[in-house]
Amino acid sequence: MMFASKSLIVPTHYNKFHILIHWIVVFVILLQMITGDKIALEFLALRNETITNNGNTSNSQFHILGGVFIFLLMAIRIFLRIKFGVPIPTKKTNALLKFLSTFVHLGIYFILFAIPITGLLAFSTVNIDLSIAHKILVNILYLFIITHLIGVAYHQIFLGDNIMQRITSWKS
Ligand code: HEM
Numbered sequence: 001m002m003f004a005s006k007s008l009i010v011p012t013h014y015n016k017f018h019i020l021i022h023w024i025v026v027f028v029i030l031l032q033m034i035t036g037d038k039i040a041l042e043f044l045a046l047r048n049e050t051i052t053n054n055g056n057t058s059n060s061q062f063h064i065l066g067g068v069f070i071f072l073l074m075a076i077r078i079f080l081r082i083k084f085g086v087p088i089p090t091k092k093t094n095a096l097l098k099f100l101s102t103f104v105h106l107g108i109y110f111i112l113f114a115i116p117i118t119g120l121l122a123f124s125t126v127n128i129d130l131s132i133a134h135k136i137l138v139n140i141l142y143l144f145i146i147t148h149l150i151g152v153a154y155h156q157i158f159l160g161d162n163i164m165q166r167i168t169s170w171k172s
């Protein structure tokens, strides 16, 4: 992975907090997908006063809190990468897979900052273009996640290098 070479330390496994954050972010993204529909309705009501959502904003608040939480977790994750490093790709990873995984991981990091920023700006300024950007970025995130999952499955099933162990095994 490209990030790994930038760190002075090359560990044999992910830091346990890094692993914890990976799975918390997965969980909060699922919550964002659920609360996304609700904030979309409130956003529509904000833009068009003739539409009402019966004053129900609690789900929107969850969406905002969840998004800000992801932003903070990603900032901590970058700090952990710099401080503890990340393991090098498994021996069975070929050059194409290395390139793809670096691209997808970098993309996920970038987009998980860009999505909350566009969301917050869209909501606070009631800006339709920014909300469209938010939705487009969310869809690109889904593409990254699908590619990520195909990559993990390929490692696990065809390369047989048990890559899952790296992101589930709780070492120091
Ligand atoms: C990584 C964090 C976030 C994720 C994964 C996420 C995901 C989503 C999803 C799935 C939707 C529904 C899109 C649709 O209806 O097609 C949505 C809509 C929306 N989100 Fe987020 N969101 C995040 C952070 C935020 C934050 C921090 C805010 C701040 C207010 C926000 C504001 C909005 C708004 C205003 C909409 C409605 C957009 C519209 O209908 O035009 N989001 N988001």
Ligand code: HEM
Binding pocket: 018, 022, 025, 026, 029, 077, 086, 089, 101, 104, 105, 106, 108, 109, 145, 148, 149, 152, 163, 164, 165, 166, 167
């Ligand atoms: C069930 C779903 C998921 C599984 C089974 C999974 C599995 C894995 C595995 C095995 C690794 C280690 C790869 C390696 O060692 O090179 C990893 C790393 C990673 N995963 Fe996932 N993942 C899942 C969902 C997600 C989601 C939803 C995201 C974010 C949107 C994500 C983002 C990342 C990133 C950025 C890395 C690189 C390591 C890092 O910098 O944190 N994963 N994942």
